[in-house]
Amino acid sequence: MRYMDKTIVGLSIAFVVLFCADFFMAEWVRFIGLQSLARGAVALGLLVLWRTGLVSFGHALYFGFGAYAAAMLTLIGYHDAFFLVFAGTLAAGVLAYLLGFLLRRYRAIFFALLNMAFSMILYGVIVKTEELGSTDGFSVLTPTFLGYAPKGEAVQTTLFIFTLVFTYIITVGVHLYMKTTLGGMSMAVRENEIRVEYLGYSAEKVIHVKYVFSGLVAGFGGAIMALAIGQVDPDSMANWTVSGEFVFITILSGIGNVGATYIGALVFELIRTYAFEYAPLFWQFILGGSLLAIIMFLPDGIWSLFGRLRRSDSSESSSSSNKAPSP
Amino acid sequence: MTAVLEVRDLQKNFGAVIAAKDINVTVNEHEIIGIIGANGAGKTTFVNMVTGYLKPTSGQIEFAGRNIMGLPPRTITNLGISRSFQVPQVFASETVFDNLMMAYAITEASGLELLSPLYNDERAARVDSHLARYQIAEYRNATSSTLPQGVRKLLDIAMAAVSKPTILMLDEPTSGISVEEKFDLMDTIMEALRQDQTTVLFIEHDMEIVERYVSRVLAFYQGRIICDAPVAEALLDPGVREFVIGEEYHRTRTANGNGGDNGGQL
Structure with a gap:
């Protein structure tokens, strides 16, 4: 109970509710939920980077790498979701570890755009590789789960629970990690790298650790997305617009809480789905307008709404307690 | 000597x-x-x-x-060998207490200890003692960017001195x-x-x-x-x-x- 706090309680409640809801929710709702969990996990990695003072415009690199790594394994006969997602996550993590040696030396716009440059290299490689289906991509066969081979709707139901369990573990893990010395160093590096160095620790090493983590969770999100959609293709997995979506979700969510990224991802999916449904010619306009509204009215993201509500609640209760008693 | x-x-x-x-x-x-x-x-x-x-x-x-x-x-x-700076190098948006907490944590942690909780009572007590030694205890909960120049200088030096x-x-x-x-x-x-x-x-x-x-x-x-x-x-x-x-x-x-x-x- 030592580590239990409001965030973990909230995440646990959300986990139980979604777990139970999985057996009742409509297929299209589950599909949006799956996408939100996958994209939310990527945004969680961006949140960790953001708290360190860094923004990446290229995390589709790891998302796409994780997705393609998992999908390619299905081509050579591996179908177990645990193995595929683990392999996709690990592959993206190893790539982030290697590129991290270069990227940890850059800050601000240079960091953001170097990430984008690397992501576009991956995009270019995929597009030019016939064996990977070029611009069309290729299909991913239905996964099995430790020998269990679900059929029909059970595939998505099982995959949703599978994803839910792992995102819960990752999110609680990140929340606890942010309370450790290494996690807390995000603030220190963001605020003053010189002081961190003169306290005896490498700011670059801190950034590298967080970068690898962000790569791991982006790879996880990509692998999940590949299994959820049953298809990988460069435009929806590795293009720069996908990186933009992750930044969009992070701004939408705010960096106040690890759970916010999933709410942000869900809101993003809903806006996009409904905008495309009801205004197919203007859906990007609606998406952009929503982002503009968030930046103008909720600059700290959706999560700041909860803070505002708490503050207004407490001020109301304090003002009512200050009122003179009625005669 | x-x-x-x-x-x-x-x-x-x-x-x-x-x-x-x-x-x-x-x-x-x-x-x-x-x-x-x-x-x-x-x-x-x-x-x-x-x-x-x-x-x-x-x-x-x-x-x-x-x-x-x-x-x-x-x-x-x-x-x-540690140092302070002409322009104090502190974590500007954090409180004086959090600045020193982080300074102690970074100075003391290595290896797996980096994954131990940043805040603990024993470390907090040492931070408070350090604040008292540098006579900035009254600014304990003030944000560093709002401090008078002299206090910010003291905080910078206090952070540099954490590692003894x-x-x-x-x-x-x-x-x-x-x-x-x-x-x-x-x-x-x-x-x-x-x-x-x-x-x-x-x-x-x-x-x-x-x-x-x-x-x-x-x-x-x-x-x-x-x-x-x-x-x-x-x-x-x-x-x-x-x-x-x-x-x-x-x-x-x-x-x-x-x-x-x-x-x-x-």
Whole structure:
């Protein structure tokens, strides 16, 4: 109970509710939920980077790498979701570890755009590789789960629970990690790298650790997305617009809480789905307008709404307690 | 006395500009040394080279018998040389308490300990004790960016001193501090450092501060050390009078009968 706090309680409640809801929710709702969990996990990695003072415009690199790594394994006969997602996550993590040696030396716009440059290299490689289906991509066969081979709707139901369990573990893990010395160093590096160095620790090493983590969770999100959609293709997995979506979700969510990224991802999916449904010619306009509204009215993201509500609640209760008693 | 820092033939060039040349210094443990000189004389360049912020062009720096030339700041800090800055380097949006909490956590943690909780009661107690020692406890919950300059300076120095360094180098600890506050500030710093028996080198333009707190002076002029002597002797040195403190200060000082050695030992 030592580590239990409001965030973990909230995440646990959300986990139980979604777990139970999985057996009742409509297929299209589950599909949006799956996408939100996958994209939310990527945004969680961006949140960790953001708290360190860094923004990446290229995390589709790891998302796409994780997705393609998992999908390619299905081509050579591996179908177990645990193995595929683990392999996709690990592959993206190893790539982030290697590129991290270069990227940890850059800050601000240079960091953001170097990430984008690397992501576009991956995009270019995929597009030019016939064996990977070029611009069309290729299909991913239905996964099995430790020998269990679900059929029909059970595939998505099982995959949703599978994803839910792992995102819960990752999110609680990140929340606890942010309370450790290494996690807390995000603030220190963001605020003053010189002081961190003169306290005896490498700011670059801190950034590298967080970068690898962000790569791991982006790879996880990509692998999940590949299994959820049953298809990988460069435009929806590795293009720069996908990186933009992750930044969009992070701004939408705010960096106040690890759970916010999933709410942000869900809101993003809903806006996009409904905008495309009801205004197919203007859906990007609606998406952009929503982002503009968030930046103008909720600059700290959706999560700041909860803070505002708490503050207004407490001020109301304090003002009512200050009122003179009625005669 | 045991030498803790040996600097030999240190030089730093920025292109064609020679910022420091022929720097030879031996620092003994528990010494309090004042580094004086006009702007651009090479004082901060010297401190930056010793603390790893700048890589020397040539020469040798030995700390406790180990060559530290070209090592990064974090390695030098971990070996035992720490520093503060002319512009305080703190975590501006955090509270004074959180600044020191982070300083303690970074200083103490290594390996898997980095994954232990940042906040714990035992560490918090040490932070509070440190705040009291530097007399900034009343600002415990204030955000660093809102602090008065003197308090921010103290916080910067307090953070640098968390690791209990063998040598602490202070870059102009009283710059931007009012005349009324400067002695109180220095009293606080020196008393806190005396408890840890820290060897202190500090850059200072205020000769009243130098006379009162240091035992030895390194006077810089055009990148060279033109005088390395006990404080009373150094302030009478013709070169120091001409190029560093100015003849007018010297006349005022002798007119006030302040020509003798007033100590400077802690």
